[in-house]
Every structure is written in structure tokens, then in C-alpha cells.
Amino acid sequence: MSDQNLSAHAPHEPVPFISLIAQHQTLAHEVTAAVGRVLAEQKFILGDEVSQLEAEIAKYCDSRSAIGCASGTDALILALMALGVGPGDEVITSPFTFFATASSICRLGAKPVFVDIDPETFNVDPEAVEAAITPRTKAIMPVHLFGLCADMERLWRIAVSHGVSIVEDACQAIGAEYRGRRAGVLGTIGCFSFFPTKNLGGAGDGGMLTTDDADLCKQLRCLRVHGDTGNYHHTEIGLNSRLDALQAAILRIKLKHLDQWTEARRRNAQTYRELFTAYSLNDEIALPVEPREYKHVYNQFTVRIPGGRRDGVQQRLRANHVGAMVYYPIPLHVQPCFEHLGHRVGEFPEAEAASREVLSLPVYPEMPAHHAELVVRQLKAAFGQTRSQSDARRAA
Numbered sequence: 001m002s003d004q005n006l007s008a009h010a011p012h013e014p015v016p017f018i019s020l021i022a023q024h025q026t027l028a029h030e031v032t033a034a035v036g037r038v039l040a041e042q043k044f045i046l047g048d049e050v051s052q053l054e055a056e057i058a059k060y061c062d063s064r065s066a067i068g069c070a071s072g073t074d075a076l077i078l079a080l081m082a083l084g085v086g087p088g089d090e091v092i093t094s095p096f097t098f099f100a101t102a103s104s105i106c107r108l109g110a111k112p113v114f115v116d117i118d119p120e121t122f123n124v125d126p127e128a129v130e131a132a133i134t135p136r137t138k139a140i141m142p143v144h145l146f147g148l149c150a151d152m153e154r155l156w157r158i159a160v161s162h163g164v165s166i167v168e169d170a171c172q173a174i175g176a177e178y179r180g181r182r183a184g185v186l187g188t189i190g191c192f193s194f195f196p197t198k199n200l201g202g203a204g205d206g207g208m209l210t211t212d213d214a215d216l217c218k219q220l221r222c223l224r225v226h227g228d229t230g231n232y233h234h235t236e237i238g239l240n241s242r243l244d245a246l247q248a249a250i251l252r253i254k255l256k257h258l259d260q261w262t263e264a265r266r267r268n269a270q271t272y273r274e275l276f277t278a279y280s281l282n283d284e285i286a287l288p289v290e291p292r293e294y295k296h297v298y299n300q301f302t303v304r305i306p307g308g309r310r311d312g313v314q315q316r317l318r319a320n321h322v323g324a325m326v327y328y329p330i331p332l333h334v335q336p337c338f339e340h341l342g343h344r345v346g347e348f349p350e351a352e353a354a355s356r357e358v359l360s361l362p363v364y365p366e367m368p369a370h371h372a373e374l375v376v377r378q379l380k381a382a383f384g385q386t387r388s389q390s391d392a393r394r395a396a
């Protein structure tokens with residue numbers, strides 16, 4: 001795009017961080033028809049639409065079964081319940097993730113054991129995971145953060161050698177691949193979210209579990225309906241966590257387009273890589289990595305802005321109508337609600353550094369083609385105008 005074209009847009013055309021409207025417009029007729037069908041039938045909880053979606057997700061992930069539930073958070077809770085995790089148990093996970101990863105562990109009375117992350121991938125460091133194993137460890141819960149799978153082979157070896165399970169928090173990673181296999185079949189149970197801004201998003205909350213284990217599948221189906229094994233017979237106390245037929249009907253339509261949307265996200269990521277080179281930003285700002293044998297699905301395109309400049313850059317972008325978000329500003333080990341775990345600042349330096357330096361840029365599939373260049377131009381300008389901590393010290 002020429003500079004002239006750009007100046008016609010910049011700096012005032014707003015660049016939203018995400019917009020779901022364009023995507024809906026392409027599907028509005030189909031979605032409205034599907035919603036009408038469910039309303040005509042008046043069968044809202046589980047039922048055919050949910051069973052069909054479950055079969056389609058199982059096929060998509062290449063898992064033996066898939067079980068719908070009410071949210072990604074509930075998927076995590078149900079997975080841990082099915083594995084028998086409870087008080088006295090430990091589950092190893094990342095401190096650099098969305099809150100629900102760790103809260104699901106606490107919700108069952110178990111203890112989240114945080115380990116530091118790999119600074120390049122933002123995912124748990126397998127060596128740290130191995131060092132954190134104790135006789136009380138019941139499971140490892142890696143998060144495929146931002147849409148990039150964790151180092152699953154090393155985690156799987158650790159899990160097998162210590163006899164513990166793996167619950168994949170794949171909420172940001174539907175369609176992501178590791179050595180040719182998709183997220184959801186890389187552990188014992190996979191957990192997905194259909195929160196509207198996830199890569200496959202519904203019209204509200206929704207979630208899904210995947211597993212190859214027939215016994216776990218049976219248990220999960222029972223646990224999501226109060227632990228009812230049929231005829232109001234309860235051997236366990238479960239949850240009320242079912243997927244709505246309305247959500248399932250909408251998600252079935254969207255699933256057909258998911259791969260195409262993923263490719264659009266990947267194209268946007270590639271465009272950013274080229275623009276970062278063109279604008280000579282590579283040396284200063286670190287781009288997300290996509291190691292060989294991994295397929296990143298870019299739920300977020302997250303860069304690192306070091307030197308204490310991240311907040312200043314974000315503010316300047318915002319002032320110039322460019323949306324950029326910090327996921328996540330506070331690592332979980334220092335959240336007030338986890339104070340009882342006795343962690344301190346400095347304990348997980350990589351997670352803490354990531355929290356200070358990350359910035360996620362717009363990458364949604366329907367993002368207009370010229371927006372990436374508007375983002376990078378504004379980023380270049382903002383970076384140049386923002387003093388680093390060492391500059392500030394020198395000036396003082």
C-alpha cells in the first residue's frame with residue numbers, strides 16, 4: 001500500500017482490537033435459520049444439535065469423543081473432577097494464563113502448583129514441570145497460550161513416567177497442531193471454550209471436552225448433569241453444566257468456516273512479520289515464535305516490548321485509535337486470591353517479565369487488509385516516542 005493511501009486513513013481511522021460484526025454478517029442468514037429451527041423445536045438443553053456438534057468436534061480434533069458443557073472454565077473443572085482431583089492433590093500449571101486455569105484447580109480444593117514459563121513460547125517450561133512433581137501431583141495442566149501448543153512430547157514423557165494425567169487447557173487453541181496432531185488429543189482430556197472472542201466463538205458461553213478414554217467420556221457425560229447416571233440415580237455430585245442447543249446450532253455453522261478463519265489469522269500474522277522487517281522493528285520488539293512442527297492459530301498475536309516501554313506504547317496506540325491489549329498484566333501467583341499459596345514477587349521471573357512486556361495486536365480474521373500497516377506504523381511512532389527505563393534514568 002502506498003503512503004498516500006495510508007495517509008488518507010491514518011491516523012484517524014480507528015483500528016479496533018477485535019470486531020465480531022463482519023464475521024456475523026457473512027453468516028447472518030444461516031445463523032438466523034438455525035436459531036429459528038431450534039426455537040421451532042423448543043428443545044434447548046443438550047439434544048440433537050449438541051450431539052451433532054460433539055461428533056463434529058471429535059472429528060475435527062481426531063478424538064474418540066467430545067462432550068459439550070457450559071463454558072471453558074467448566075470444562076477444566078469437569079476434567080479435573082473426572083480425574084478425581086480433590087483436596088490434598090496438586091496440579092502443575094502456568095502462572096501466565098487466564099485466571100480460570102488456576103481457579104478451576106482451587107475450585108475442587110486442590111492446589112495449583114505454578115511453574116515458570118519459556119520466555120519465547122509463553123508456555124510452561126517442561127524442566128520446571130518435572131522439578132515440581134511430588135507424590136501429591138495428580139495432573140499437569142499445560143495451557144496452549146495464545147494458540148500455540150505447549151511442548152507436549154516432553155510433558156507427556158514426564159506425565160507417563162510419574163503416572164499423572166494431562167489436562168490440556170486448549171481454550172485458546174482449537175485447530176492448533178503439534179507434530180501433525182491437533183490440540184485436544186495431546187493429553188488425557190482436552191478443554192475448549194466457545195467464549196465469543198475465541199477462534200470458534202458462540203453467541204454466549206459454551207465449552208467442550210475431548211478425550212480418547214471411554215470411561216472418562218462416560219463420567220464426563222454424567223458429571224455435567226449433576227452426576228446423574230440415569231433415572232435420578234446419583235453416584236457422584238456433579239455440576240449443572242450443559243451446552244445449549246442454540247449455541248450448538250450456531251457453533252455447527254461456524255465450525256465449517258473455522259479452518260478458513262484460522263488461515264486468515266495466520267496470514268495476518270505473516271503480514272505483521274513482513275511489516276516488522278520493513279519498518280525495522282525486529283531488533284526492538286520480539287515477535288511471537290512458531291517453532292517447527294507446531295501450527296499456531298493466533299488467538300492472539302502477542303509481541304514483547306522490553307525496557308519498561310510497553311505501557312507507554314499501549315497508551316500512545318490508544319491515543320491514535322489503535323486497539324492493543326495486555327494479556328495478562330498480573331501473573332496468577334501474585335493475585336490476591338492466591339495469597340494463601342505463599343508466593344512472592346520474583347519467584348517466576350519469566351512469567352513476571354512477560355506480564356510487563358507483552359502486548360497483543362489486532363489479528364482477527366476479518367481485519368481489513370490495510371489495518372496491519374496502520375498498526376505497525378503507529379507502533380513504530382509510539383516506540384520512538386516512548387522512553388525506556390534506562391533513558392529515563394540517564395535523563396534524571
Ligand SMILES: *Cc1c(COP(=O)(O)O)cnc(C)c1O
Pocket residue numbers: 071072073074097098100101143169171172192193194195205206207
Ligand atoms: C477463555 C479461557 C478459559 C475459560 O473459558 P470460558 O469459556 O470463558 O469459561 C480458560 N483458559 C484459557 C486459557 C482461556 O483463554
